[in-house]
Amino acid sequence: MKPTVHDIAREAGVSLSTVDRVLNGRSDVRPKNAERVKEAVRKLGYVRDTNAANLAKKRRYNFKVVLPEGANHFVETVAEAVRDAANAEVTDRADVEIVHVNTSDPHAVVKRLKALDLSELDGVAMMVPETPQVRDAIAHIKSAGAYVVALVSDLPNSRCDHFVGIDNFSAGQTAGALLGRFLRRETGSILVTTSSMVARDSIERRHGFDEILLRNHPNLKALPTIEFYDDPDRISETLSHALAAHPDLKAVYSMGSGNAAMLGALTGRTAALGLVVVAHDLTPVTRQALMNGEIDAVIVQNVGHVARSALRVLRAKCDNATIYEAQEQIRIEIILRENLY
Amino acid sequence: MKPTVHDIAREAGVSLSTVDRVLNGRSDVRPKNAERVKEAVRKLGYVRDTNAANLAKKRRYNFKVVLPEGANHFVETVAEAVRDAANAEVTDRADVEIVHVNTSDPHAVVKRLKALDLSELDGVAMMVPETPQVRDAIAHIKSAGAYVVALVSDLPNSRCDHFVGIDNFSAGQTAGALLGRFLRRETGSILVTTSSMVARDSIERRHGFDEILLRNHPNLKALPTIEFYDDPDRISETLSHALAAHPDLKAVYSMGSGNAAMLGALTGRTAALGLVVVAHDLTPVTRQALMNGEIDAVIVQNVGHVARSALRVLRAKCDNATIYEAQEQIRIEIILRENLY
């Protein structure tokens, strides 16, 4: 039988009230008694029944998930995953609301964050680029007692409580290792594309990618990153140039956001050239391309897992519970057509 | 505010007792009133607070996890994962016990299963090969009101409540597709090994593997499966033969259990021959081999995920709750050294 507060009280030779005071850090308790209670807790192996506690407290968790606004396939899959997870959680005393912000305008982001009702906010999961303004806003939220986790993009300088996502350096390494093996007997160059290099994610992936290629695959040469700012014409044109300039092109590595444009420009050329294509993020576009054979592999973080993990971690933080590391570890997955889910 | 049973009673114009009788399918209630209650439930969107209910019932879930006994790296990682998951669950009113059975003796398995105290058993997760005897034992357990899920190995003819694991046909396809891409410009044969072909898993993997190779990679030829019955001498000798007989050998595909023996026999030869090696299951052995570069890729199902999923599903079944499909989907993962976790 699991011990209850009553057992603790009896064991420690104090009243229920005192146990409660100690357990919940309320008014002053004589150190001697506090120690006795803690000793009893240790001895009996008491753990608070969070469910009963939440019932008594009529606890509801109030969480916000901050996502970039604007059309972006990947963000949409994240949003969908969050909605799914929130729906499954709603039974479980959590209210989750998605907040969209214009991430290209740091001030707008901060304005929106400051507009949150901090008085009844328990936690925020954020997928936003880190700027000084955002850093301040996070400090502000935290000072109000809410917890903050970074989602997908880490916020290393913002003293977040947790990061839910993959290590992008490793993800880049994985892409590099995969291409290295796909082209293990070949020599040539690899086109590296992204929508924009301002996102730290792309930079980190690129570093990981280069590191592996340089170290393990000297037969392959990664070309300078091509950034096409969500401009289909630009990518198409740039791609034509690149193909002409590098007749030894063997592969394309799309580091994220902008897969659609990249694929559009590539249409019909991959097969003829025997190009290997590796991209990031599972979206309707990459899914389709995998099925078609236009993409050979996609490096993925399971967005469902990310969303559920974020909510679980926020909850654990609120309950001051230990988080179950193994479960919250987001894996870097390699998806081929055959293990697509 | 979420509606409670009291709200339902008020809405339906009946007493709490009647609501309870309807909700818990107890003694007879006049159809008219039963309908009223159900209507109120629908109208107010009532969902039972499982935590409060469990608290009131002093509910404890009693689960058993049946695993093969004997030394096997993969089974050990599963057992470890189950212990981990059970530890995290113990706070949450579940008691989980691992039961080891000698899977090579169907009668021993059944004997052990029949010895379970069915009176206070809520669910069983089983990783055992399907035999007629096991099928009967499962029917027996289910008739006692407990739920049964298959773990890792499906039990398709046993009317289990759920299967927690990967589709091995797809896993084999994935292995085939991976090797096909690793050897995309090469021609040659592939050695396929397993500890024993009696396990359905190996058969399914082999089918998936062949299907992809035949369809997409005519340049590669998969050799007949070599079974070495956990006998290191045999595998070493067989391997020598195979290497001699097939100078065009380009890769080795180890379909599961027996990776250690296969690797042992292969030691030192891979590098010289430029062999690509793909195996199944993440164990200390394959992990080490990935780090060493003796294995190029491992096809994996995350055992932590498997263990947690099994317990969650059992619980959901017991509560008659809907299971959250997206979360319980076990993915086929491809692990390289770079995305090893």
Add this chain to the structure above:
DNA sequence: ACGGTATTGACATACGTATGTCACGTCAAC
């Protein structure tokens, strides 16, 4: 030993649900 304050305990109520007891009403069968 005193007053004053810091600590403590007894007790009550609540959270949402489960479950039991008992008495009351209704209706059919006799």
Add this chain to the structure above:
DNA sequence: GTTGACGTGACATACGTATGTCAATACCGT
């Protein structure tokens, strides 16, 4: 009109925890 079965509602108690009130006690410095 009596009997009994059935359906029903009022009420109580419980699960483990939180939280409040209020009186009682322990401890402090003087």
